[in-house]
Amino acid sequence: MWRVKTLPDVPAWAERAALGAALTNLPSAMWRLAIAVGIPVGLAPSEYQQMHAPGWGSFYLVGLSLVSEFFAVLTLGLVQSWGEVWPRWIPYLRGRPVPVLPATVLAGLGALATTVFGALFVYTSLNADMQASAWGTWLLNIVYAPLVLWGPLLGAVTVHYYRRRTAASPLPA
Secondary structure: OOOOOOOOOOHHHHHHHHHHHOOHHHHHHHHHHHHHHOOOOOHHHHHHHHHHHOOOOHHHHHHHHHHHHHHHHHHHHHHHHOOOOOOOOOOOOOOEEEOOOHHHHHHHHHHHHHHHHHHHHHHHHHHHHOEEOOOHHHHHHHOOOOHHHHHHHHHHHHHHHHHHHHHHOOOOO
């Protein structure tokens, strides 16, 4: 199994949850990239025209995919060293500790936002009147379904991060 380079005091469940959260975006990102380059994914021609893809809308689809994957990968920082100490390539902050409260609040807001998005996706997919083929609707639901897990996984890892970082350290002997 592929493993992320986690800190020694991170339990296996938190490592798996962080990796899972980071990967939840990948299927939908690949689906959007397919649309951006003109690969048919079963949508009606009017839906491609509405997205202006392929075309100028492709920049939006690629940008959305990159930004969402960037935020998903940030979850790994909650179980790796770069979530506790700023990496050396970040000017002015390199080597300094990452403040626990701002990191936890931002991750918590992200967990809340992605949980709401997941719930809205389920609601929308059950009530949408899409102009897509049966396999296109099926594919859309399959690639976006993992996003339902993003918020809860991020939330669990965020709580663990906060508890781990704020736990009283043992007194030196």
